[in-house]
Amino acid sequence: MALTVRTVDGGQTTISLSALEQLRKAVTGHVLNAASPGYDEARTVWNGMIDRRPALVIRCHRADDVVQGVRFAREHRAMLAVRGGGHDIAGNAVCDAGLQIDLSPMNTVRIDHDTRTAHVGPGATLADFDLEAQRYGLATPLGINSTTGVAGLTLGGGFGWLSRSLGLTIDNLLEAEIVTAEGERVRASAGENPDLFWATRGGGGNFGVVTDFHFRLHPVGPTVLAGLIVHPLDAAGKVLRYYREFMATTPEEFVCWFVMRQAPPLPFLAQQWHGKEILVLAVCYSGPSIAEGERIAKPLRSFGSPIADLVGPNPYTAWQTTLDPLLTPGARNYWKSHDFREVSNGLIDTLVKYAGRIPDPQTEIAVAQLGGAVSRVPHAATAYTHRDGQFVMNVHGRWSDRAKDASCIAWARELFAAATPFATGGVYVNFLTQEEGDRVRAAYGSNYDRLVALKDRYDPTNLFQVNQNIRPAVASV
Numbered sequence: 231m232a233l234t235v236r237t238v239d240g241g242q243t244t245i246s247l248s249a250l251e252q253l254r255k256a257v258t259g260h261v262l263n264a265a266s267p268g269y270d271e272a273r274t275v276w277n278g279m280i281d282r283r284p285a286l287v288i289r290c291h292r293a294d295d296v297v298q299g300v301r302f303a304r305e306h307r308a309m310l311a312v313r314g315g316g317h318d319i320a321g322n323a324v325c326d327a328g329l330q331i332d333l334s335p336m337n338t339v340r341i342d343h344d345t346r347t348a349h350v351g352p353g354a355t356l357a358d359f360d361l362e363a364q365r366y367g368l369a370t371p372l373g374i375n376s377t378t379g380v381a382g383l384t385l386g387g388g389f390g391w392l393s394r395s396l397g398l399t400i401d402n403l404l405e406a407e408i409v410t411a412e413g414e415r416v417r418a419s420a421g422e423n424p425d426l427f428w429a430t431r432g433g434g435g436n437f438g439v440v441t442d443f444h445f446r447l448h449p450v451g452p453t454v455l456a457g458l459i460v461h462p463l464d465a466a467g468k469v470l471r472y473y474r475e476f477m478a479t480t481p482e483e484f485v486c487w488f489v490m491r492q493a494p495p496l497p498f499l500a501q502q503w504h505g506k507e508i509l510v511l512a513v514c515y516s517g518p519s520i521a522e523g524e525r526i527a528k529p530l531r532s533f534g535s536p537i538a539d540l541v542g543p544n545p546y547t548a549w550q551t552t553l554d555p556l557l558t559p560g561a562r563n564y565w566k567s568h569d570f571r572e573v574s575n576g577l578i579d580t581l582v583k584y585a586g587r588i589p590d591p592q593t594e595i596a597v598a599q600l601g602g603a604v605s606r607v608p609h610a611a612t613a614y615t616h617r618d619g620q621f622v623m624n625v626h627g628r629w630s631d632r633a634k635d636a637s638c639i640a641w642a643r644e645l646f647a648a649a650t651p652f653a654t655g656g657v658y659v660n661f662l663t664q665e666e667g668d669r670v671r672a673a674y675g676s677n678y679d680r681l682v683a684l685k686d687r688y689d690p691t692n693l694f695q696v697n698q699n700i701r702p703a704v705a706s707v
């Protein structure tokens with residue numbers, strides 16, 4: 231039977247049976263429709279609020295499958311979504327009634343120990359990459375939830391426990407292979423297609439489908455000093471004021487992010503704290519000597535009266551999965567994010583106030599620490615621009631009961647508004663929700679115009695638009 235699909239301009243087109251058959255023959259992976267096994271797996275993404283049904287899914291096994299998929303979408307002007315790890319909060323890995331290129335089978339990681347580099351497939355998760363690289367005691371900065379896709383994380387910038395000392399994920403990207411909107415496979419690096427390489431480092435999926443990432447690796451671990459220090463929320467004002475002074479004295483290998491939430495019923499917390507609001511300091515020291523990390527961490531660990539202190543030597547790969555149990559897929563999620571240059575008194579007081587009325591036990595306010603190596607890269611060197619943001623807040627609204635949608639979203643928006651006076655105005659593109667298309671310009675700041683010019687050059691018909699979209703100025707759609 232012929233298939234009706236949505237087009238890039240919001241209309242519809244009919245794809246003939248013979249065209250579908252040709253596509254099936256041309257790809258080594260599987261072409262799925264709603265009745266095929268694996269269809270629901272491909273269309274289900276991390277954020278349980280997203281429920282979209284593509285007309286067709288191409289599960290790609292190799293780069294040529296991606297070429298076929300892009301050419302097919304282009305020929306039929308079909309709406310096209312690209313799935314890496316499916317963690318995008320806005321759900322841009324999937325679209326209704328269009329075509330989905332699913333890269334998840336392309337999850338190979340190849341480490342070259344001698345050159346300390348890695349080739350990573352676009353379907354690999356952070357866990358796939360970390361586990362393989364750590365077999366050689368190597369790593370590159372990635373995020374803090376091991377089921378996240380390397381692809382989407384890298385294309386937006388990418389940061390985690392190693393970023394203060396080793397930079398963003400994109401600062402360690404040496405080269406990428408990209409299938410362009412023309413359906414051509416090209417390589418992008420400092421020496422080859424440098425403009426495309428620049429745009430790929432932060433510009434999201436706007437410029438093509440990456441089929442291979444080539445990263446620089448660094449010796450890390452295999453043991454790091456890491457863990458959580460937990461305080462009651464009542465102490466958060468004092469602890470965070472101390473934290474601010476303390477962190478200014480630490481080397482870049484030492485990072486501390488913080489989270490405010492209700493205490494989960496976990497065995498390391500006395501039962502009396504379960505369900506109560508807490509401040510969690512998440513510490514990671516990735517320098518060469520655990521003893522040195524212990525020495526640096528000591529004043530922070532002995533400040534105030536923590537109700538739990540779990541800081542200790544941990545395998546790096548274990549630390550990379552520590553927060554996974556709190557970030558499982560399928561929950562309803564709504565995020566709001568700001569960048570900050572400092573953790574000011576006004577910001578601390580605002581966060582504590584809103585943490586006191588957190589609307590659900592799964593919801594949290596998380597603040598990541600960047601600076602250091604991230605800030606040393608000039609802001610125009612990559613599409614990711616906000617390198618002056620030392621802290622990134624993610625108001626991480628998360629709950630299960632659909633009936634709580636309105637109250638949880640309202641709380642997140644109110645906190646976001648209350649924190650705005652302390653923010654830089656910049657935002658991390660990978661934390662934008664589906665309704666925040668109007669913040670894409672803010673996400674790229676002074677780099678935005680160059681990105682539009684490159685979009686005009688590489689994707690003038692906006693084939694790659696199911697993302698935080700940089701609209702081409704010449705767009706006919």
Ligand SMILES: Cc1cc2nc3c(=O)[nH]c(=O)nc-3n(C[C@H](O)[C@H](O)[C@H](O)COP(=O)(O)OP(=O)(O)OC[C@H]3O[C@@H](n4cnc5c(N)ncnc54)[C@H](O)[C@@H]3O)c2cc1C
Pocket residue numbers: 275276311312313314315316317318319321322323333352372373374375377378379380381382383384385386387388389390434435436438439440441557660661696697698
């Ligand atoms: C629980 C959780 C924790 C997170 N923690 C961090 C963190 O610590 N640090 C951080 O930096 N970010 C973090 N993020 C944000 C994360 O970087 C983004 O959600 C990112 O988009 C995830 O990538 P993905 O491949 O899993 O997503 P997808 O949803 O598969 O893709 C995201 C976007 O990238 C596009 N895309 C995917 N693959 C390709 C490709 N190969 N070529 C072209 N376009 C592609 C998609 O079309 C989509 O627009 C976190 C997200 C979650 C849900």
